[in-house]
Amino acid sequence: MSRIPRVRRLASLQLPFSTPSSPARAPFAANRAISTTCATRGKNTEWVRGKLWKGEAPGPEDPYTQRLEPEDSSNLPEEAFHLPRTDKTPAAIRNSQLVLPPKRTEAASEKSLKSTDPNFIPATDAEGLEEISALNTWWDQEGHWGEECEFKGFGSSEKIADKNVVEVYLRQAVVEALALQETGIFSEWATKKWREGSRSELDLVLALDVQVQDGQASLKGDYSSISQSLVTKAEEVGTVEKITPEEAREMVKTWDASWKGLVLDDKLKFALRKRLYQLTGTFIPDAKFGAATTIKHLLALAVKQPKPQKLAELLERKHDLQQLANVKVHSRKIGPVEKETALGRWKLIEEELTKRGLPVTGTAGLSKNKERDWITGKI
Numbered sequence: 396m397s398r399i400p401r402v403r404r405l406a407s408l409q410l411p412f413s414t415p416s417s418p419a420r421a422p423f424a425a426n427r428a429i430s431t432t433c434a435t436r437g438k439n440t441e442w443v444r445g446k447l448w449k450g451e452a453p454g455p456e457d458p459y460t461q462r463l464e465p466e467d468s469s470n471l472p473e474e475a476f477h478l479p480r481t482d483k484t485p486a487a488i489r490n491s492q493l494v495l496p497p498k499r500t501e502a503a504s505e506k507s508l509k510s511t512d513p514n515f516i517p518a519t520d521a522e523g524l525e526e527i528s529a530l531n532t533w534w535d536q537e538g539h540w541g542e543e544c545e546f547k548g549f550g551s552s553e554k555i556a557d558k559n560v561v562e563v564y565l566r567q568a569v570v571e572a573l574a575l576q577e578t579g580i581f582s583e584w585a586t587k588k589w590r591e592g593s594r595s596e597l598d599l600v601l602a603l604d605v606q607v608q609d610g611q612a613s614l615k616g617d618y619s620s621i622s623q624s625l626v627t628k629a630e631e632v633g634t635v636e637k638i639t640p641e642e643a644r645e646m647v648k649t650w651d652a653s654w655k656g657l658v659l660d661d662k663l664k665f666a667l668r669k670r671l672y673q674l675t676g677t678f679i680p681d682a683k684f685g686a687a688t689t690i691k692h693l694l695a696l697a698v699k700q701p702k703p704q705k706l707a708e709l710l711e712r713k714h715d716l717q718q719l720a721n722v723k724v725h726s727r728k729i730g731p732v733e734k735e736t737a738l739g740r741w742k743l744i745e746e747e748l749t750k751r752g753l754p755v756t757g758t759a760g761l762s763k764n765k766e767r768d769w770i771t772g773k774i
Contacts, residue, residue, distance in 0.1 A: 494539045496530055549588065551676035558698040559643035561675055563601070565694055566654070568670035570600050571625055572663055574618035580626065585666045589625045591673065594636040596624060601646065610658030610689075655691040664693070671697060732756065 444452040488495070508515045534540050555561055571589065575581040592600075603616040638646075659667070664687065671693070672678045679687075679696045687693050703709040707726040716722045735741040748755050768774045 492541050492543060496533045550672045550678060551674060553637075554676035555637075556677075556698070556700050557640045557643065559647050560638060560640055561671075561677065561698045562647055562694055563638060563643045564674040565667070565671055565690065565697065566605070566650070567597060567600050567674070568667045569612070569654070569657065569690060570603050570605060570614065570618075571621060571670065572666050573605070573612055573614050574603075574622040575625065576663075577614060577618055578622040580622065581666070582662070584626055585662050586669075589670060589673070590627060591635055592624060594638075596621075597638075605654040605657075607653050607657050610656065612654070612657045655689065655694065657690045659688060659690070659693075667693060 482489070484495075505515075505517055528536065555564070572581065575584055600621055603614050603618060603621070606613050606615060664684070667690075668679050668684060675697070677697050679693070683696050687696060700712075703712070705726060707724050710716055710724045716724055732741060735744060745755050753759075765774075
């Protein structure tokens, strides 16, 4: 088998023509000095800018190398930049009676104090230093949180669920709203807070007769004093005596049911819900409040009891199981100790367990399946 002759290198091949001898290469720095790249780029950029813009193009020719300094566009005088820094605390907090925590300050270093006072001697212990409490306990200290900062809710803290009591307070709200309408100041006081009043004032309000005809109501009696007591600026009554369910039941029996047919407009309906929430703590949600058109509808929405959180509460309301002699409802699970105690056998069981050295309650650290361990020979 004949061998293929080895191909000569490309470098060993000689060109068929001769080239003029080139001069020796200059250093790299010299080549960079005479480079025409920037000039070429400038011409191309100028040509593109001339095509894009008619006339003089804005901005520098080369935005990468010729960047303009941002101009100061502020219109403030020069004196405004040298004013001392003012307190940025909101005006509402600065004008309040709150005792704000002190601002954070840093003590001067020992070196700076020695430069200003040559007689300065650094302290070696904490004797005589003022103790500053932590910031998280600042509002718990006396004098930092006044009575004016305490939360005062609009609605009653005690929510009333009895139907008769709610009906009494709803009638009170209706009489007060009608009294304000008769005196011509209802539009002004419809959204404001009315004075709650005492028990004697409640009796005066309920003494007025409400007559409803064709959905329109009118009051019979002296209603001017009632409207005046609602808008007075006198101090609120500290503790208002609430009526009992028994008293409310007797009051409701003496009223004619025709007053519940009063047709309500938007302003009157809003005022009644606000007043009812203030007296009973029952707030009617907007989703159901919009469909109410009469007093009867408001009463049905206001006396609806909340859903019970536990099954025992629901069973106690029905009173069906409570009448059975062999059924008893508990709010929690009853354990074996309580069951034996109710039957009177727990004392005997406790004595027998003590005689045998067994734990009265619990396992005394023993595992559950002790008999299984005996059978399998583990013990």
